[in-house]
Amino acid sequence: METTSYQNILSIDIGGSHVKATILNRDGVLTMEYQRVETPKPTTPEKLLETIQGLTKNFPVFDCISVGFPGYVKNGVVITAPNLDTSLWHNVDLKKLLSDTLGKPAKVVNDADMQGLGVVNGKGFEIVVTLGTGFGTALLMDGNLLPHLEIAHHPITKSKDYDQYIGEKVMLEIGDKKWNKRIKRVLEILQTVFNYDHLYIGGGNAKKINFDLDSNITIISNKDGIKGGARLWRTEERPQVKANYTSIQ
Numbered sequence: 001m002e003t004t005s006y007q008n009i010l011s012i013d014i015g016g017s018h019v020k021a022t023i024l025n026r027d028g029v030l031t032m033e034y035q036r037v038e039t040p041k042p043t044t045p046e047k048l049l050e051t052i053q054g055l056t057k058n059f060p061v062f063d064c065i066s067v068g069f070p071g072y073v074k075n076g077v078v079i080t081a082p083n084l085d086t087s088l089w090h091n092v093d094l095k096k097l098l099s100d101t102l103g104k105p106a107k108v109v110n111d112a113d114m115q116g117l118g119v120v121n122g123k124g125f126e127i128v129v130t131l132g133t134g135f136g137t138a139l140l141m142d143g144n145l146l147p148h149l150e151i152a153h154h155p156i157t158k159s160k161d162y163d164q165y166i167g168e169k170v171m172l173e174i175g176d177k178k179w180n181k182r183i184k185r186v187l188e189i190l191q192t193v194f195n196y197d198h199l200y201i202g203g204g205n206a207k208k209i210n211f212d213l214d215s216n217i218t219i220i221s222n223k224d225g226i227k228g229g230a231r232l233w234r235t236e237e238r239p240q241v242k243a244n245y246t247s248i249q
Contacts (some may be wrong), residue, residue: 010062010104011229012052012109013222015039016083016133016168017049017204020226021055023062028118028230032060034223043084045092048102056102065098065106066229067115070134076108082153082163083133090162107232110148112136115202115225117145117232124197127190131183131224132203133160133169139194162186168205176239180210187217 006026008112013020022034037055040047071081076095080086098106115138117127122143130136139146164170166186171179190199191214199217201209206219213219 004106006063006233008020008060008062009233010056010059010065010102011114011226012056012065012067013114013226014067015046015111015204016070019051019055020222021052021059022226023060024066024091024227024230026234028232029226030223031228034226039084042088043081044088045094045097049097050100053101058198062104064233065102065104066114066232067094067098067106067108067226068096068111068228069108070111070132070136072148073108073110076106078108080150109145109232110136110138112138113145113148114228114232115220116140116200117143118225118228118230119200119202119220121198125194126198126200127194127196128200128202128220129190129227130203131166131201131205131208134167135186136203155187156186163229171205171208176208176210179208184211187213 009024011022011024017039018036018041020034020036023031025031035055037051040051069078070083071089072079076093078089078092078094081089094110095106112128112130115130120126120140120143124142126140128138135152137149137151139149151215154161156162156165166179166182197216200220201217202220202222202225209219
């Protein structure tokens, strides 16, 4: 049974800027410090696989692979990859490519979904957003993933979607002060639309938030999110998720 067979999980977080990886035990505890390298440009499937091979070549033995990918993923197949170039990734079976390349069974989900599995309390309706190259989101109810929505590509103004409104590229263009005003507006929209019980904010730019957050909003680190790779192999157990994030506020 897959829930008990795999004791050591290679957990990989693919981002627009970096590829990060570590080995987890089946409870989501890191058994080594996570390592990272820059994401290759252009990010073709071939170059990404080479990067992952190089990053993990000296890792301890692992039994299976979990991957968080920045795009819409269905049954391990990439449908869109807006921050890596969808034209290079549309209909790429990343699950099969990784399994064939590394010789172990693999699971691939959206990167925010994997981070969500790693950080939520498992109580009520929780949302995880990531502020990185783009705007990632994950929705969970009682610790279980809900269908993934690419909220980043929903219009927030007449001419911009969320990626274009608060993504890293525009943040560098408009500066931290104006960017923070936009983040405030986004958080207000999320609260009004979803009425969540708890919101978690991750991604490399979360640390740039400079205003006080509501008591039901927590900033989390990327290291915590990568722990979600273990839960991908335990989903049918529907375990009670316990809080395992470290606030970086």
